[in-house]
Amino acid sequence: MPKISDERRAARRKQILEAAWTRFQKQGLHATTMDDIIRGAGLSAGAVYSYFPSKEDLILAAVTDSLGGIRDLVGPTLEARPLPAPDVLVTQIMAAVASFTAREGYDLRRIALLGWSEAQRNDRLRETMKGFYLPFRARLEAAAGQWQADGLVHPQASAADVAKTILAMVLGFVVQSALLGDVEPADISRGLAGLGPGSDRAR
Amino acid sequence: MPKISDERRAARRKQILEAAWTRFQKQGLHATTMDDIIRGAGLSAGAVYSYFPSKEDLILAAVTDSLGGIRDLVGPTLEARPLPAPDVLVTQIMAAVASFTAREGYDLRRIALLGWSEAQRNDRLRETMKGFYLPFRARLEAAAGQWQADGLVHPQASAADVAKTILAMVLGFVVQSALLGDVEPADISRGLAGLGPGSDRAR
Amino acid sequence: MPKISDERRAARRKQILEAAWTRFQKQGLHATTMDDIIRGAGLSAGAVYSYFPSKEDLILAAVTDSLGGIRDLVGPTLEARPLPAPDVLVTQIMAAVASFTAREGYDLRRIALLGWSEAQRNDRLRETMKGFYLPFRARLEAAAGQWQADGLVHPQASAADVAKTILAMVLGFVVQSALLGDVEPADISRGLAGLGPGSDRAR
Amino acid sequence: MPKISDERRAARRKQILEAAWTRFQKQGLHATTMDDIIRGAGLSAGAVYSYFPSKEDLILAAVTDSLGGIRDLVGPTLEARPLPAPDVLVTQIMAAVASFTAREGYDLRRIALLGWSEAQRNDRLRETMKGFYLPFRARLEAAAGQWQADGLVHPQASAADVAKTILAMVLGFVVQSALLGDVEPADISRGLAGLGPGSDRAR
DNA sequence: GATGAATGAGTCTTCATTCAT
DNA sequence: AATGAATGAAGACTCATTCAT
Numbered sequence: 001m002p003k004i005s006d007e008r009r010a011a012r013r014k015q016i017l018e019a020a021w022t023r024f025q026k027q028g029l030h031a032t033t034m035d036d037i038i039r040g041a042g043l044s045a046g047a048v049y050s051y052f053p054s055k056e057d058l059i060l061a062a063v064t065d066s067l068g069g070i071r072d073l074v075g076p077t078l079e080a081r082p083l084p085a086p087d088v089l090v091t092q093i094m095a096a097v098a099s100f101t102a103r104e105g106y107d108l109r110r111i112a113l114l115g116w117s118e119a120q121r122n123d124r125l126r127e128t129m130k131g132f133y134l135p136f137r138a139r140l141e142a143a144a145g146q147w148q149a150d151g152l153v154h155p156q157a158s159a160a161d162v163a164k165t166i167l168a169m170v171l172g173f174v175v176q177s178a179l180l181g182d183v184e185p186a187d188i189s190r191g192l193a194g195l196g197p198g199s200d201r202a203r
Numbered sequence: 204m205p206k207i208s209d210e211r212r213a214a215r216r217k218q219i220l221e222a223a224w225t226r227f228q229k230q231g232l233h234a235t236t237m238d239d240i241i242r243g244a245g246l247s248a249g250a251v252y253s254y255f256p257s258k259e260d261l262i263l264a265a266v267t268d269s270l271g272g273i274r275d276l277v278g279p280t281l282e283a284r285p286l287p288a289p290d291v292l293v294t295q296i297m298a299a300v301a302s303f304t305a306r307e308g309y310d311l312r313r314i315a316l317l318g319w320s321e322a323q324r325n326d327r328l329r330e331t332m333k334g335f336y337l338p339f340r341a342r343l344e345a346a347a348g349q350w351q352a353d354g355l356v357h358p359q360a361s362a363a364d365v366a367k368t369i370l371a372m373v374l375g376f377v378v379q380s381a382l383l384g385d386v387e388p389a390d391i392s393r394g395l396a397g398l399g400p401g402s403d404r405a406r
Numbered sequence: 407m408p409k410i411s412d413e414r415r416a417a418r419r420k421q422i423l424e425a426a427w428t429r430f431q432k433q434g435l436h437a438t439t440m441d442d443i444i445r446g447a448g449l450s451a452g453a454v455y456s457y458f459p460s461k462e463d464l465i466l467a468a469v470t471d472s473l474g475g476i477r478d479l480v481g482p483t484l485e486a487r488p489l490p491a492p493d494v495l496v497t498q499i500m501a502a503v504a505s506f507t508a509r510e511g512y513d514l515r516r517i518a519l520l521g522w523s524e525a526q527r528n529d530r531l532r533e534t535m536k537g538f539y540l541p542f543r544a545r546l547e548a549a550a551g552q553w554q555a556d557g558l559v560h561p562q563a564s565a566a567d568v569a570k571t572i573l574a575m576v577l578g579f580v581v582q583s584a585l586l587g588d589v590e591p592a593d594i595s596r597g598l599a600g601l602g603p604g605s606d607r608a609r
Numbered sequence: 610m611p612k613i614s615d616e617r618r619a620a621r622r623k624q625i626l627e628a629a630w631t632r633f634q635k636q637g638l639h640a641t642t643m644d645d646i647i648r649g650a651g652l653s654a655g656a657v658y659s660y661f662p663s664k665e666d667l668i669l670a671a672v673t674d675s676l677g678g679i680r681d682l683v684g685p686t687l688e689a690r691p692l693p694a695p696d697v698l699v700t701q702i703m704a705a706v707a708s709f710t711a712r713e714g715y716d717l718r719r720i721a722l723l724g725w726s727e728a729q730r731n732d733r734l735r736e737t738m739k740g741f742y743l744p745f746r747a748r749l750e751a752a753a754g755q756w757q758a759d760g761l762v763h764p765q766a767s768a769a770d771v772a773k774t775i776l777a778m779v780l781g782f783v784v785q786s787a788l789l790g791d792v793e794p795a796d797i798s799r800g801l802a803g804l805g806p807g808s809d810r811a812r
Numbered sequence: 813g814a815t816g817a818a819t820g821a822g823t824c825t826t827c828a829t830t831c832a833t
Numbered sequence: 834a835a836t837g838a839a840t841g842a843a844g845a846c847t848c849a850t851t852c853a854t
Contacts, residue, residue, distance in 0.1 A: 165394025172371030172373065175319060195399075258827095455849095540789065566796075575777050656839055662825095664825090
């Protein structure tokens with residue numbers, strides 16, 4: 001029987017998480033101090049620690065939360081029927097990811113890079129990420145199967161390989177966009193279309 | 204005698220850089236202490252600092268070095284004439300990157316993630332990376348032009364878009380491979396081929 | 407209704423004190439947090455603080471309480487008439503102290519060590535202890551006088567010295583027992599008896 | 610090949626240990642902060658931590674050191690031949706312990722209480738103490754055997770019991786002296802003598 | 813009265829960097 | 834030139850206590 005309502009708790013949690021992301025993104029995961037986050041959230045150290053028992057937990061929660069946000073945003077794209085053609089779907093997914101940048105102090109692409117990097121040395125985080133990317137890739141594989149039925153993908157191709165390729169493209173878009181900043185989802189879509197054979201015996 | 208001294212210096216430098224990467228990779232950039240590196244290199248603090256005036260410089264040098272290694276490895280692939288078809292070239296590039304893992308304590312993919320992450324908050328590092336990836340992409344663009352001439356890429360496609368797409372695929376392969384560990388260059392190559400139209404009535 | 411309320415208060419007080427001792431003993435005075443005690447007592451922070459205004463007060467109360475318990479237990483031994491011989495009395499006192507260990511989570515010997523240590527830096531606590539040990543020693547001195555009258559102690563001996571010696575033996579039994587764990591009251595009793603001269607030409 | 614000589618290292622170590630004891634004794638083990646000790650030693654945090662990797666290690670070292678000091682002081686007493694009578698030996702041991710108070714800011718009796726208390730919750734410390742008190746008691750037992758041969762102790766008494774009793778007396782002297790402050794070694798010696806039979810029919 | 817969320821000063825400890833030897 | 838001991842400013846986290854509800 002908490003003195004504080006569940007909504008209030010959830011709101012506080014979100015408040016902390018947002019303060020965390022704002023700083024994480026600006027300074028990186030390790031260069032951000034708990035004090036930065038604490039001040040950013042306008043709370044006391046004890047309060048923040050009552051929600052997240054350690055910095056590592058806060059990082060994990062922040063990443064998990066972000067991943068959940070992506071899932072919510074990208075999920076519908078994969079659900080749409082009829083299923084868009086591969087290049088369209090890829091564009092939609094990348095556009096959904098890019099749209100996340102909208103929120104002030106929250107660039108999902110930069111955040112993704114931080115999370116991937118951290119996952120290299122944090123087992124819990126790596127498992128969390130696997131738990132996100134593997135199912136996501138499985139859904140891409142299902143889509144690939146559908147495309148084969150629709151004649152949009154070679155019937156003898158491996159749906160698994162197609163899924164890996166699309167995932168690579170999406171992840172690579174994030175990296176390239178974060179590092180070089182001059183890439184739009186449509187660029188990739190057009191580039192992919194262009195990679196189909198270029199002569200008239202072709203497509 | 205300056206000659207020998209220079210060789211010594213270069214050897215020492217390499218020794219430090221290798222000790223750095225070994226640790227960086229295992230523990231991440233920030234969790235690795237100068238002391239780890241100093242001990243790993245078997246030198247004294249003063250010695251290491253005489254080669255690299257700060258940890259940031261060491262990180263920058265390490266990344267620059269790695270990037271140079273990739274350039275040396277991947278460059279020939281882009282130079283080959285006749286130019287391999289897109290899916291072949293992509294496979295070769297990714298295979299070259301993956302081969303870098305051979306060295307003990309040196310997984311280029313993991314290292315790449317660390318560097319990208321750090322580049323988010325380190326301007327010098329970001330510029331260094333731009334100075335590497337942008338020219339690399341320019342060479343891919345040149346290749347795309349060649350493919351168009353060879354009829355392997357749509358004549359109306361933008362070579363720039365194709366280059367961005369291929370770069371995305373390569374970078375995404377690195378991410379996916381580091382995070383999920385179950386991706387081979389050939390998978391992407393096949394997936395890319397499969398993404399061409401599935402029947403002759405095409406798309 | 408104040409009657410019931412008073413009983414309740416006393417019960418609560420005892421409940422808190424027992425929770426405190428249980429933890430104090432396991433973790434020491436300082437490593438035990440108020441939160442440990444609060445949770446151990448199954449109460450709220452506010453509730454505990456309404457009984458004891460500070461941790462120091464709680465410690466003082468706990469020690470005072472324990473000391474009172476010893477007094478109740480050991481007192482009758484000193485009251486018994488006819489007065490037992492010195493070695494018998496010492497054994498009885500030590501046995502009474504040792505018997506306090508019976509209660510789960512409550513080893514009087516360990517508690518004594520904690521209290522003595524804390525008394526080094528807490529004046530109130532030291533005074534409380536003096537207020538206990540000094541009268542206790544005075545009663546031992548009275549007993550020594552009786553023993554002299556009974557011919558069990560040298561007539562020219564100082565009753566005060568005998569009291570100090572017996573107190574030392576009892577306190578030392580507690581320390582030795584807590585630290586080494588292989589001492590029984592009877593051991594000391596026999597050892598004391600053995601320390602008398604070994605032959606009739608005596609010393 | 611250290612830059613600093615072994616003597617210098619040992620001196621620094623001692624300097625830290627003395628600063629530690631001075632504070633420990635005044636404020637107790639836990640109320641003393643590392644910063645107190647660091648400032649007391651006139652060093653930097655890093656320097657102190659390079660000698661003692663944690664507060665716990667420092668505490669353990671301080672106690673171990675103290676115990677060693679006692680051993681050096683009390684040892685000769687037990688070695689003396691001919692062996693003094695029990696009450697004389699007890700006095701000598703207690704006098705040796707009390708003499709340790711001489712050093713400014715270093716009262717062995719208070720320190721002993723702190724150590725015993727801490728040993729309740731620190732296994733390494735407890736083992737260290739056992740490693741000190743058990744052999745000490747064994748030497749007392751050997752002395753008791755000698756006394757029996759000399760007719761100063763009952764021939765049928767257990768030397769082990771006599772050793773336990775003497776150890777109790779010494780430890781109890783320390784406690785009583787630290788808590789009440791009005792006990793001298795000679796008091797205990799006389800008290801012990803007085804506890805022998807008081808009439809000519811003896812015991 | 814009771815609750816338990818919140819406070820924030822205070823702890824231990826680390827680590828990039830320097831500089832006397 | 835080389836060494837490695839020393840520095841000391843942070844940093845993560847704790848916990849006795851309070852007070853709004």
